[in-house]
Amino acid sequence: MRAVVYTESGDSSVLELVEREPAEPGPGEVRVRIVRAGVNPTDWKFRAGGMGELAFPEIVPGQDGAGVVDAVGPEVTDLAVGDRVWTMLAQHQRPGGTAQEQVVIPADRVTVLPDAASYDLGASLGVPAVTAHRALTTSEDGPDRLAPGALSGMTVLVAGGAGAVGNAAIQLARWAGATVVSTVSSDEKGRLATAAGAHHVVNYRDGDAAAAIRDLAPDGVDLVVEVAPAQNLRLDVGVIKPRGTIAIYANNGGDEVTLSVRETFSTNARFQWVLLYTVGQEALRRAAEDITAAVADGGFGVGEEHGLPLHHHPLERTAEAHAAVEDGAIGKVLIDVGDH
Template structure:
């Protein structure tokens, strides 16, 4: 089978397409034929050495993917050959991720993909949608699970609504009944955020952003889904409702933030850090179940019509796909690994 591997840190040129033996699933494991694989910023950051030393001598990148069960190990009764699935954290504690034709994973890393959902959407779920779910479900006055009506009466501010996590947060929050405000940087991105379902779109280059948000939410927003705290945290503090949550899942724009203690603690706000690799198993499973329910309801999609343009690359061009994500491609980058049939 074909697999993409790297054995040293570096730019996308360290990625090679090689032939590897097919591994057999052990007890509690499932082998999946990957149809589509998602490429996320964490993939190139791991490859580039931004997360420290390589954990294994040879690594197949890719946390996210979607495909068909090819074989099951001893004791597995939750999946059968032919089942459609999507993956989560496939390459977290293992050397083999989704940028290969066949991957063996524990059953905990797999979730059934509903019949009506495409492999494209399945490969777009893991990192972005699970991150978004976590950001939306840790607030003191908010829900710990998402479902229709779970966020009724709540207002969510999504920073960067044209990004993959921002897009997922908008779609999931709207499905759960929230009012969604999002900030973007251009008219083109405003179109994408609106397509995702945001009712209120604020271009932070035009006028007073705090005033524009407060015009929609005079009492403040309940949850902020934040991608760039170094740039936005002061704004977030000015618009958060008492006991609200600012959920921070990335460090776009810089690592360092400065907080005014008096200005900050007067809100009773919660700062929630979101990194999937240390999220508990119960929260991950809850996210997988809720996201799948949104798929069944037809409330979550990908493609330009859902505010997330797709960029497809063959497996042999994984290096180009990594470079596209590293260069800030707007939308979702996917690898075409095997045929859907």
């Protein structure tokens, strides 16, 4: 089988296409024939050495993918050969990710893909959708599961609604019944956030964003899904409702945050830090079930019409896919690994 590997940290040029024998699944594992793989910022950050030393001598990148189960190990009872599936955290604490034709994955990181869902959609879930689910389900006065009506009566502010996690947060929040406001930096990104389902879009480069959000939500927002706390936390504190939650999943605005203690105290708000790798198995299970339900219900999609343009690269050009994500491509970057 073909696989993309790297054996040292560096830029995308360290990625190499090789031939490898497919591994056999062990107890609690399945092997998936990958049709489509998703590329996330964590993929290039791991490859570039941003997460420390390489954990294995040779690594196949890729947490997310979609394909067909082609082998099942002992002790696996809820998946079968031929099942169409999507994956999460395929490379977490393992050397083999989804940028290869066949990958062995723990069964609890593999979820059956609804019949009507494309492999493009399946490969676009994983990191973005599970992160968004976590951000939407940790507030004091909100639900710990998502379903139609779960967020009814709540207002959710999604920072960076044109990004992959932002897009997923908008779609899931809208499906669960929230009123969704999204901040963006351009009219183009505003159109994408609206396509994803945002009821209101605020361009933070045009005037007073806090005032604009307060006009839309006079009592404040219940929940913020935040991508750039260093830049946005003062805005978030200014619009959060008492006992609201600011869920922070990235540091796009910088690594340091300054807070006014007095100003922040008055909000009675909580700050929820979201890192997918340590949220725990139960949170991952709930997310997989709820996201799959949203997909089956037609509440989650990909493509321009859903605010998430798709960019395809063949497996042998995985380096270009990594570079596109690193350069800030708008939409979802996918690797075409195998045939349907």
